[in-house]
Amino acid sequence: MKYAYYPGCSLSSTGVEYDISTKKVAKSLGIELWEIPEWNCCGASSAHLTDHLLALALPARNLAIAEEKGLDVAIPCAACYARCKATEVEVRNSKEMQETISAVIERQYTGKSQARALLDVFVNDLGLESINTLVNKPLKDLKVVSYYGCLLVRPPKLGFDDAEDPQSMDKLIEALGGTPVDWAFKTECCGAAHATTKSEVGFPMIEKILTAAKETGADCIATACPLCMSNLDMRQTQVGAKYGQNYSLPVFYFTELMGIALGINPQELGISKHFVDVSGIVKKLNEAAGRRDTA
Amino acid sequence: MKRVGVFICHCGTNISAAVDCEKVAENAKSFPGVAYSTDYKYMCAEPGQELIKKAIKEQKLDRIVVASCSPRMHEPTFRRCIESGGLNAYLLEMANIREHCSWVHPDDKERATIKATDLVKMAVAKVMQNEALVRSTIPITKRALVIGGGIAGIQAALDIANTGHIVDVVEKEPSIGGRMAQVDKTFPTLDCSACILTPKMVDVANHPNVNLITYSEIEKVEGYVGNFDVTIRKKARSVDLKACTGCGTCIQKCPTKVPSEFEMEMMDRKAIYTPFPQAIPNKPVIDRENCRYFKSGKCGVCQKVCPTNAVDFTQEDELVTERYGAIVVATGFDLFDESVYGEYGYGKYKDVITGLHFERLLNASGPTMGKIKRPSDGKIPQNVVFIKCVGSRDEAKGKAYCSKTCCMYTAKHATLVREKIKDSNAYVFYMDVRTPGKGYDEFYTRTTDQYGAKYIRGRVSKIYEKGDKLIVWGEDTLLGRPVEIEADMVVLATAMVAKADAAKLAQMVGFSYDQNHFYTEAHPKLAPVETHTAGVFLAGACQGPKDIPESVAQASAAAVKVCGLLSKEEMPTEPIISAVNEAICSGCGMCVPVCPYTAIDLKVIQERIHGKTVSRKVANVNSGLCQGCGACTVACRSAALNLKHFTNEQILAEVDALCL
Numbered sequence: 001m002k003y004a005y006y007p008g009c010s011l012s013s014t015g016v017e018y019d020i021s022t023k024k025v026a027k028s029l030g031i032e033l034w035e036i037p038e039w040n041c042c043g044a045s046s047a048h049l050t051d052h053l054l055a056l057a058l059p060a061r062n063l064a065i066a067e068e069k070g071l072d073v074a075i076p077c078a079a080c081y082a083r084c085k086a087t088e089v090e091v092r093n094s095k096e097m098q099e100t101i102s103a104v105i106e107r108q109y110t111g112k113s114q115a116r117a118l119l120d121v122f123v124n125d126l127g128l129e130s131i132n133t134l135v136n137k138p139l140k141d142l143k144v145v146s147y148y149g150c151l152l153v154r155p156p157k158l159g160f161d162d163a164e165d166p167q168s169m170d171k172l173i174e175a176l177g178g179t180p181v182d183w184a185f186k187t188e189c190c191g192a193a194h195a196t197t198k199s200e201v202g203f204p205m206i207e208k209i210l211t212a213a214k215e216t217g218a219d220c221i222a223t224a225c226p227l228c229m230s231n232l233d234m235r236q237t238q239v240g241a242k243y244g245q246n247y248s249l250p251v252f253y254f255t256e257l258m259g260i261a262l263g264i265n266p267q268e269l270g271i272s273k274h275f276v277d278v279s280g281i282v283k284k285l286n287e288a289a290g291r292r293d294t295a
Numbered sequence: 296m297k298r299v300g301v302f303i304c305h306c307g308t309n310i311s312a313a314v315d316c317e318k319v320a321e322n323a324k325s326f327p328g329v330a331y332s333t334d335y336k337y338m339c340a341e342p343g344q345e346l347i348k349k350a351i352k353e354q355k356l357d358r359i360v361v362a363s364c365s366p367r368m369h370e371p372t373f374r375r376c377i378e379s380g381g382l383n384a385y386l387l388e389m390a391n392i393r394e395h396c397s398w399v400h401p402d403d404k405e406r407a408t409i410k411a412t413d414l415v416k417m418a419v420a421k422v423m424q425n426e427a428l429v430r431s432t433i434p435i436t437k438r439a440l441v442i443g444g445g446i447a448g449i450q451a452a453l454d455i456a457n458t459g460h461i462v463d464v465v466e467k468e469p470s471i472g473g474r475m476a477q478v479d480k481t482f483p484t485l486d487c488s489a490c491i492l493t494p495k496m497v498d499v500a501n502h503p504n505v506n507l508i509t510y511s512e513i514e515k516v517e518g519y520v521g522n523f524d525v526t527i528r529k530k531a532r533s534v535d536l537k538a539c540t541g542c543g544t545c546i547q548k549c550p551t552k553v554p555s556e557f558e559m560e561m562m563d564r565k566a567i568y569t570p571f572p573q574a575i576p577n578k579p580v581i582d583r584e585n586c587r588y589f590k591s592g593k594c595g596v597c598q599k600v601c602p603t604n605a606v607d608f609t610q611e612d613e614l615v616t617e618r619y620g621a622i623v624v625a626t627g628f629d630l631f632d633e634s635v636y637g638e639y640g641y642g643k644y645k646d647v648i649t650g651l652h653f654e655r656l657l658n659a660s661g662p663t664m665g666k667i668k669r670p671s672d673g674k675i676p677q678n679v680v681f682i683k684c685v686g687s688r689d690e691a692k693g694k695a696y697c698s699k700t701c702c703m704y705t706a707k708h709a710t711l712v713r714e715k716i717k718d719s720n721a722y723v724f725y726m727d728v729r730t731p732g733k734g735y736d737e738f739y740t741r742t743t744d745q746y747g748a749k750y751i752r753g754r755v756s757k758i759y760e761k762g763d764k765l766i767v768w769g770e771d772t773l774l775g776r777p778v779e780i781e782a783d784m785v786v787l788a789t790a791m792v793a794k795a796d797a798a799k800l801a802q803m804v805g806f807s808y809d810q811n812h813f814y815t816e817a818h819p820k821l822a823p824v825e826t827h828t829a830g831v832f833l834a835g836a837c838q839g840p841k842d843i844p845e846s847v848a849q850a851s852a853a854a855v856k857v858c859g860l861l862s863k864e865e866m867p868t869e870p871i872i873s874a875v876n877e878a879i880c881s882g883c884g885m886c887v888p889v890c891p892y893t894a895i896d897l898k899v900i901q902e903r904i905h906g907k908t909v910s911r912k913v914a915n916v917n918s919g920l921c922q923g924c925g926a927c928t929v930a931c932r933s934a935a936l937n938l939k940h941f942t943n944e945q946i947l948a949e950v951d952a953l954c955l
Contacts, residue, residue, distance in 0.1 A: 156691055165637025184759025
């Protein structure tokens with residue numbers, strides 16, 4: 001199994017541990033990731049607020065490079081994925097747009113090479129059964145709420161899962177030996193950049209998600225988006241202070257939990273980069289594994 | 296020498312505002328074969344028709360072109376007109392210079408006039424090729440079939456039976472009654488649904504002209520208007536209807552409990568059961584999939600306790616074939632699968648239910664004896680949230696259409712919540728409130744003003760459980776802010792959708808359905824109960840979402856159509872059908888699968904060639920079934936098939952007139 005890999009800017013900055021864990025896990029699962037050489041910014045929200053063509057042309061260049069290699073593109077970041085998917089679909093549905101974009105980026109892109117969310121690749125291409133057979137340190141007794149965020153499974157017609165009540169990450173957690181905890185905030189908006197630019201709007205949104213997650217009794221949150229991670233992890237103490245709460249709720253990229261379950265040393269997965277202390281969970285899992293080994 | 300008369304209609308100003316009608320009439324005089332040409336303000340009106348008749352006589356016209364509106368509008372009018380003027384009805388040709396010309400080119404009179412002239416020229420060329428066609432007749436079987444025993448089917452059957460015709464009602468379920476039997480109260484009068492339905496059920500069951508065939512399905516339909524041969528599968532009931540007295544002892548003693556479909560699975564029934572207490576026939580049926588005897592061979596309690604020996608485990612499905620003159624299709628509707636709305640958690644949260652569940656909760660013979668209680672814990676809910684348009688008017692996840700009944704039944708539900716539960720709150724999330732119907736808007740106004748239901752304009756984005764409450768997030772778009780309601784119960788006004796097997800039945804009987812699998816009426820305004828297949832009529836929600844009054848009205852309308860048909864001994868057939876030129880037909884059979892009405896089969900003919908008798912196959916068109924669509928003429932490689940009145944030669948004459 002081979003995919004072009006588009007990490008996007010977050011994965012080389014705030015979300016570097018997402019990049020590290022993705023690469024480690026892919027290697028461990030036997031998935032070859034070919035990082036798109038000289039990839040450029042996906043445009044994120046800035047481009048599509050500025051100019052429609054720009055918003056399509058930026059991801060199209062990356063997709064075109066993958067298409068030349070005949071590869072689909074695996075994309076960890078939910079926002080990058082959404083922009084790339086939108087481009088792919090628009091190009092595929094309009095010959096005219098395809099020609100315009102190809103002229104702008106000076107490359108051929110026909111929409112043949114598809115943008116795929118990394119979660120989708122793991123769950124639907126590799127499959128939960130295959131993943132399960134490779135687990136050697138199951139996430140025993142670990143209660144996890146899966147947080148998909150607003151972009152990963154949307155828009156409904158393009159998504160790989162139910163847009164309002166998605167299941168794929170929950171099923172993945174189960175395949176890793178963990179206990180997925182159902183909750184109603186899977187696709188609730190984390191406030192995105194509002195936490196930075198308008199905290200009076202952003203913080204209450206983060207508060208709702210963290211409170212709901214805490215109320216389920218889960219040990220941690222799993223996510224698939226670097227911005228969600230920033231808001232839920234980096235801002236957690238700040239938001240907690242504002243609302244008089246001490247959440248102490250670790251947040252993981254789902255790839256990190258995969259890595260741990262596959263037996264990769266947690267430190268090698270970059271979990272030391274987290275703001276909320278995850279050592280308790282790592283210890284708990286190690287103890288469980290230890291008990292299993294000695295038993 | 297053929298003498299064509301051309302009559303150009305102004306249609307008031309509908310045509311003459313965009314087309315110079317006098318000029319068209321003048322131009323027509325020069326077309327080959329035209330002996331007379333004139334124009335008039337309203338050709339369809341009495342003086343216009345007289346004008347035509349007079350001209351036929353005085354000018355010795357033998358074929359007529361009328362240039363006016365669409366033939367769908369007035370072709371029958373002008374056919375009758377020239378018939379009474381002494382000509383064969385099929386020696387008429389219409390040029391549509393209204394819908395095809397004046398209405399679409401209102402701003403360019405010069406070119407519209409040229410186009411109208413061309414259309415007339417084509418019609419003249421065609422009418423020159425027209426031949427007199429003679430309608431034949433077919434006998435009519437004086438017996439009607441109603442498929443579906445809900446309120447629409449019952450009403451249609453009663454109306455037909457009351458005129459003295461025999462009607463068979465085929466119902467798939469063990470009892471007639473349909474959806475209306477599940478409903479508690481009816482809007483806008485709040486009278487009890489059962490109280491008005493069950494007398495009708497009894498009437499239809501006791502009517503000397505009606506045969507109820509319950510627990511049965513249509514297996515095959517052959518034939519055509521006046522003579523449909525219908526095979527009905529009578530499913531094995533395992534109970535002898537003649538011997539059974541309906542005492543119910545078997546039901547009491549049956550040890551197997553199964554969730555009741557009628558009670559929306561909120562209550563159990565037995566494996567031998569009647570769907571509801573007022574069922575007709577009020578005699579049980581054994582659900583073989585769940586019956587202990589059929590599953591394991593043990594039990595047989597029902598047979599042992601039956602005082603009349605009516606339980607018969609050896610019964611088998613029975614196929615009967617009957618001939619009918621007309622068919623009324625009244626198969627009803629299903630509910631949309633609301634589990635596609637992940638955000639509402641239907642199926643996940645027990646207290647998120649559909650409107651039909653709520654009807655059963657309201658019903659005195661339902662699972663809660665008419666007390667509104669939560670399915671999860673039996674508590675009486677204080678805050679009930681209603682969400683409208685779940686699956687309706689939602690192209691992204693559901694259906695594009697409006698389900699029409701939900702605004703009213705939700706208003707009814709909200710009223711009943713406020714009436715039955717002290718200090719309760721009824722919140723209704725809506726997109727629009729649509730209440731066009733007699734007494735409907737007044738009912739809605741009472742719901743808000745007198746009963747104090749709280750209507751919130753906006754959609755619900757999420758429902759989740761918190762403790763024993765359901766937290767409902769939505770938007771109040773009038774206030775422009777989000778709302779959050781702690782609800783005890785949420786009721787979804789689910790879309791009405793076509794029956795899952797609607798398409799299958801339509802294909803079997805041979806009529807058309809739309810993209811939503813609702814059955815298509817022959818004309819949305821002027822033929823709302825007919826289908827495109829002669830002799831097949833529609834009633835109730837199988838044609839589109841409908842409430843009870845509308846279903847009943849349509850059922851009575853369908854009954855009138857059936858009676859009109861059955862009142863005759865025989866009926867004339869449309870002569871515009873395919874004809875086979877057996878001399879050039881190779882018998883390849885390409886036309887057989889192409890025909891949407893199964894009107895073509897192959898027959899063997901015998902010919903004498905060089906003194907020897909040779910038999911070979913040729914296509915054979917059943918004149919009763921052929922609807923004149925012309926599909927076969929396109930498929931025919933040797934042009935042996937030709938559609939009368941639209942022959943290849945006639946069409947080509949039109950093309951030549953325009954292009955040469």
